[in-house]
């Protein structure tokens with residue numbers, strides 16, 4: 001079954017298969033080379049590689065690369081389908097034109113042949129359309145599966161990188177403070193994955209389309225004489241010249257969008273964060289009746305978003321205005337150029353429509369780069385943010401921290417000096433030795449560096465030197481003034497940071513009762529935002545429950561009884577000292593009633609000086 005376009009539809013399955021394989025092989029090689037060059041020689045390529053390189057080169061590559069190959073294969077398949085549709089269209093319109101001519105000339109045999117050719121082209125269309133629908137759906141599925149797998153990997157990788165070595169906390173000490181890591185992790189990863197795939201496959205697909213349809217256009221184009229100069233195959237050169245010039249102009253117009261999109265994300269995230277912060281501190285604000293201040297702050301942040309957004313609108317008007325004009329002109333351009341050859345009978349109606357289609361395909365494909373520029377602008381902003389987070393993580397891990405070694409059950413501090421970020425010395429050359437059962441209370445005026453000393457011993461404070469020896473992992477527990485309560489069930493909140501799975505429910509209930517939280521004992525299954533539900537005093541009692549449950553070798557208690565009355569404070573400390581008598585207790589407390597539960601007192605003067613003295617038990 002040979003159509004008017006000269007294509008043999010009976011043979012086409014085999015021909016197309018070979019075409020697809022050849023085009024796939026060539027585009028895979030071209031894709032690989034382009035990827036390596038971009039990753040090496042462009043700034044954004046290097047950023048991309050730092051963020052997600054191991055996904056394409058490490059162990060993951062065994063699955064990732066075949067996946068990429070499959071996406072490329074589907075893309076080549078799609079281009080071939082477009083080529084076949086263009087030939088089918090040519091057959092259809094040529095059959096209609098022939099039917100018209102046969103009717104006008106009274107040629108019955110010609111009419112019969114044209115009608116048969118018409119119905120043949122309709123059958124071909126039916127087959128092509130069915131394959132097309134299946135291909136589009138399968139392609140969608142594969143693309144989404146690819147994205148989901150990549151997102152899973154990148155999300156895990158980025159979260160690990162952020163948490164490792166306390167980077168999520170120590171980021172704040174790196175010069176350029178990283179704003180909104182939540183946005184970077186949640187939003188930018190999704191954007192990076194989806195846009196990388198669509199841009200990469202889109203770009204290579206455009207190139208394959210351009211090459212395929214250039215061959216068709218080459219066959220269909222004729223010479224054109226402009227101002228006495230005859231250009232052979234004019235259509236070809238016209239489309240290339242047209243797209244090149246319009247693309248350069250579009251890049252020039254669209255360039256500021258990169259920075260504007262980056263700003264848009266940052267300003268929106270700042271606005272969102274201020275809303276979240278108001279929600280989290282709602283009670284405090286409500287007590288102060290601070291709605292006026294909050295309202296002004298929120299509206300000012302939103303105004304900044306809108307100011308920047310207007311800039312995006314104006315820039316997009318120019319960018320889209322240019323693109324739309326270029327696209328509209330491109331619709332009529334090939335028909336105007338080819339019409340004289342049709343009128344003189346050099347080409348058929350089918351050739352004319354196929355030319356317009358080929359021109360359109362080439363134009364659209366080359367325009368991909370022009371039109372994707374604002375998407376690319378967004379994409380670059382995501383790359384910059386994710387890479388910025390990674391760099392800040394790495395730099396915060398390089399910040400100094402106290403030297404440390406693990407011990408079984410003692411706490412030894414050697415020559416520890418602590419200062420503030422601006423270099424003010426708080427503690428100079430501290431030496432301490434605490435054995436199981438010892439208890440030390442740290443005293444000193446406000447701002448003397450008591451909490452900062454605990455930060456240094458926890459090895460999260462970068463402005464400290466010296467060495468600490470203490471038990472590892474959960475064997476050393478730090479409790480801040482208001483203990484952190486994770487979202488979720490009460491059981492996990494009591495056991496934090498231990499895994500609640502391994503702890504018997506009865507034990508959890510027993511420790512809750514022991515710290516006077518009996519009313520919560522039956523609610524350990526309940527899920528809630530416990531830090532908003534429990535009073536500060538209840539939260540502090542929950543902290544003590546944690547000590548009884550985890551039974552650490554060393555526990556640091558920073559103002560852990562500041563929200564409870566002295567009677568309860570006495571009973572909680574007594575409980576700790578009797579239930580876990582071997583645990584070394586280090587407390588920070590202003591209240592002198594705490595001292596009696598300790599064996600030693602460390603007094604800081606806030607200017608480097610310190611002294612350790614025994615606590616003399618007062619007669620009870």
Ligand SMILES: Nc1ncnc2c1ncn2[C@@H]1O[C@H](COP(=O)(O)OP(=O)(O)OP(=O)(O)O)[C@@H](O)[C@H]1O
Pocket residue numbers: 420421422426444445446447448449450451452453
């Ligand atoms: N992140 C930080 N950036 C800059 N300075 C800080 C930071 N954290 C603490 N400081 C400063 O370090 C000094 C010691 O603070 P720290 O919180 O350790 O005092 P403290 O003795 O625990 O005080 P208080 O008894 O009031 O709780 C203070 O002057 C404080 O302003």
